[in-house]
Amino acid sequence: MKKLWKGNEAIAEAAVAAGCRYFFGYPITPQNEIPEYLSWRLFEVGGAFIQAESELSAINMVYGAASAGARAMTSSSSPGISLKQEGISYIAAAELPCVIVNMMRSGPGLGGIQASQGDYFQATKGGGHGDYHCIVYAPSTVQEFVDIIYNAFDVADEYRNPVMIIGDGMLGQMMEPAEIPPMKDTSKMFEKYHKDEWATCGHSDGKPRIINSLRIEPDENEEFTLRLYKKYEEIAKKETKVEEYRMDDAEIVFVAYGSVARICKAAIVELREQGIKAGLIRPITLYPYPTATIEKAAKSDKVKKFVTVEMSMGQMVEDVRLAVNGKKPVEFYGRCGGNVMMPADLVKYIKEGK
Amino acid sequence: MKIIADKPKMLTETPTHYCPGCTHGIVHRLIAEVLEELGKTEGAIGIAPVGCAVYAYRYFNCDMIEAAHGRAPAISSAVRRVVNPDNIIFCYQGDGDCASIGMAETVHAAMRGENITVIFINNGIYGMTGGQMAPTTMPGVKATTCIYGRDPKVYGNPVHLSEMLATLTGPAYIERVACYDVPHVKKAKAALKKAFTVQMEKKGLSFIEVLASCPTNFHMTPIEAMEFVKTQAEPFYPLGVFKDITKEEN
């Protein structure tokens, strides 16, 4: 049944439904409703919550719970996500599954608390040190956030890789009708974890298990990294997700994700009413990136140009340019600092070029 | 022939990489012996630090998690909530790990009164990175980042971590021990046994600080390094029990 949910709370309940039983976090606007909700909810379902002393500690608690074979998550917003980066690199390198939510606010520095997409580079290009990637989703509605997080723990488990879901203050704070899927059966989940070869849960079959990311021999570390990248290739093949909106006859192609994609859709409706054939490519996964979809559009005779729209100074636009590879012009329209563009701004930009 | 002393099974066959005269090896063995004597090797989970003991995960014959530098108490706090409450969980940390970069994690795990045991190896120096000043380097002692000796006016003061943690409500047992001679090794073993017993009784965080040697970075022979702990470190870091809630309860 659909109910009116505040974004952050819907996300928290969907994580519980997905089988998440452990949450570790530190307060920061605009994601506070996630820890607030889970601080009581997890105890109702036999899990646990810790308000950590810092984001640094919180992500390492996630590392610990995941090591022991539990479904664990943390959430934060931009400055807090920066603090988590060391831990995320360790989680990727120890091949532990977990889910990290970033409700982005504007940076750099302490910045502001309004919606932003300034953490695209950080989320998709590593963020922490070394060669690794999170699987990154960017939902654009509360319902989509719910559905993605519901599935995210399974994806994290399957590849033993951290999943990051990035939203922004708008998505976290808005209220929208959403349906939370049914509770997953966790009993078998945990059974499986504890039987799996790797979880350091103090099992007693006499074969000690080790969770580790130290590979001090260059050959060993290279071999491991090559294996990680094989995994990323497989993830790219199987997990890439993208929405194409009114692309059949589109001449002008917006590329946008998250909340901004919704603004683009409104602009597209308005532009089409005025006789301008606009469409949208909306990456749902930011890593792996839907490069092939953009490549295909770049090759189409109909498409005249791409306009990447972001709440940043232009981060994803670099991936769009790589995909388009000079075949068509790629323009950029952005607002930053916590400001949001209006559909009318985009209509004006397309018609007047500014 | 009768075997009267043997290597604990809780230690793996892997030879340790520690320098001759280093305390890390002694403390590893004590932990292993104590867990065997308490019958708690099964299900034990250890958290290894970043520091000279980084390879602790190769030496203990139980599930081991290698932590990022300083984060072992945070990791173990989460593990505590996931696994069976009867499983022993221990963090093994150096002074840079536990009292500098991971100070917040140490203090907050202690504040929460996590039912874990933290073994804190205070050798007064950064061993692994080559002898830099530690948060526990004593005034006047030379390190590669205070080459004329630690002048507290310039380089700040060292920390007495056991005393500091003893001011908190959360910890159940705190003791500082040394390992420079056989009687002290025996006392250290008794302290570890007490610490793990406190955890078995689910009384909260137990914390054992071990005054340790680092002959390599103090440029000493193993014997000189032990002598240094006895004559220099112990007077500055007095041995003893700083907190024991089992006593308060009696």
Ligand SMILES: Cc1ncc(C[n+]2csc(CCOP(=O)(O)OP(=O)(O)O)c2C)c(N)n1
């Ligand atoms: C985030 C981070 N900073 C710095 C280091 C480098 N580092 C490795 S071990 C260490 C100090 C270890 O000293 P201590 O904890 O006293 O242990 P010991 O080697 O003396 O046993 C440092 C600074 C690191 N690995 N990670």
Ligand code: SF4
């Ligand atoms: S450098 Fe010091 S602490 Fe490290 S193994 Fe050698 S003696 Fe031990």
